[in-house]
Amino acid sequence: DTAVSQTPKYLVTQMGNDKSIKCEQNLGHDTMYWYKQDSKKFLKIMFSYNNKELIINETVPNRFSPKSPDKAHLNLHINSLELGDSAVYFCASSQAPTGVEQYFGPGTRLTVT
Amino acid sequence: ELKVEQNPLFLSMQEGKNYTIYCNYSTTSDRLYWYRQDPGKSLESLFVLLSNGAVKQEGRLMASLDTKARLSTLHITAAVHDLSATYFCAVDKQGDYKLSFGAGTTVTVRA
Numbered sequence: 001d002t003a004v005s006q007t008p009k010y011l012v013t014q015m016g017n018d019k020s021i022k023c024e025q026n027l028g029h030d031t032m033y034w035y036k037q038d039s040k041k042f043l044k045i046m047f048s049y050n051n052k053e054l055i056i057n058e059t060v061p062n063r064f065s066p067k068s069p070d071k072a073h074l075n076l077h078i079n080s081l082e083l084g085d086s087a088v089y090f091c092a093s094s095q096a097p098t099g100v101e102q103y104f105g106p107g108t109r110l111t112v113t
Numbered sequence: 114e115l116k117v118e119q120n121p122l123f124l125s126m127q128e129g130k131n132y133t134i135y136c137n138y139s140t141t142s143d144r145l146y147w148y149r150q151d152p153g154k155s156l157e158s159l160f161v162l163l164s165n166g167a168v169k170q171e172g173r174l175m176a177s178l179d180t181k182a183r184l185s186t187l188h189i190t191a192a193v194h195d196l197s198a199t200y201f202c203a204v205d206k207q208g209d210y211k212l213s214f215g216a217g218t219t220v221t222v223r224a
Contacts, residue, residue: 042216044214056210097210098144098205098207101146101158102212103158104155106154
């Protein structure tokens with residue numbers, strides 16, 4: 001069974017479009033995250049929810065909006081996509097917000113043309 | 114802002130030899146994490162180090178944490194091809210849930 005799953009795995013879209021990435025975890029974790037990994041493999045936290053409450057909201061354009069309908073799901077919606085949004089987006093989850101390992105999803109490779 | 118520096122960024126290893134990856138961070142923290150990423154894949158947790166002097170070992174990998182020096186090391190013993198991957202260290206500080214990652218060390222093991 002997949003612990004942290006994301007859909008879609010690949011997303012190719014044009015500038016200006018709006019897209020969503022979905023994430024689900026079946027580990028019973030309370031905390032979920034979105035990370036962005038750029039072409040140089042640099043990983044940066046974007047958002048984190050703990051028990052459906054937003055606890056990390058990094059300096060990202062407000063075109064990015066996370067939504068957590070329940071503790072098992074964390075979706076990422078991106079408006080007005082730009083070329084610079086091209087990256088791999090990873091969802092992750094953990095039992096607690098800190099002090100424990102995070103479990104990462106397979107990633108969504110977003111390409112904006 | 115918490116800065117995490119890894120070195121080297123690229124490491125070409127010869128099978129059977131020992132190597133060390135270093136992770137320095139800029140602020141007080143006693144929580145450090147190591148992750149592995151295979152090309153085109155996700156990240157996998159290797160170690161969670163939660164106190165000064167913590168040492169953990171799994172197979173050919175051993176990680177340690179010196180919070181006074183703000184330094185963690187990942188030691189690889191007798192490198193084998195399967196260890197080829199990118200290794201990331203990450204740190205968070207108390208009171209801040211944000212995990213800050215190093216740039217990663219890309220390891221290639223050659224025969």
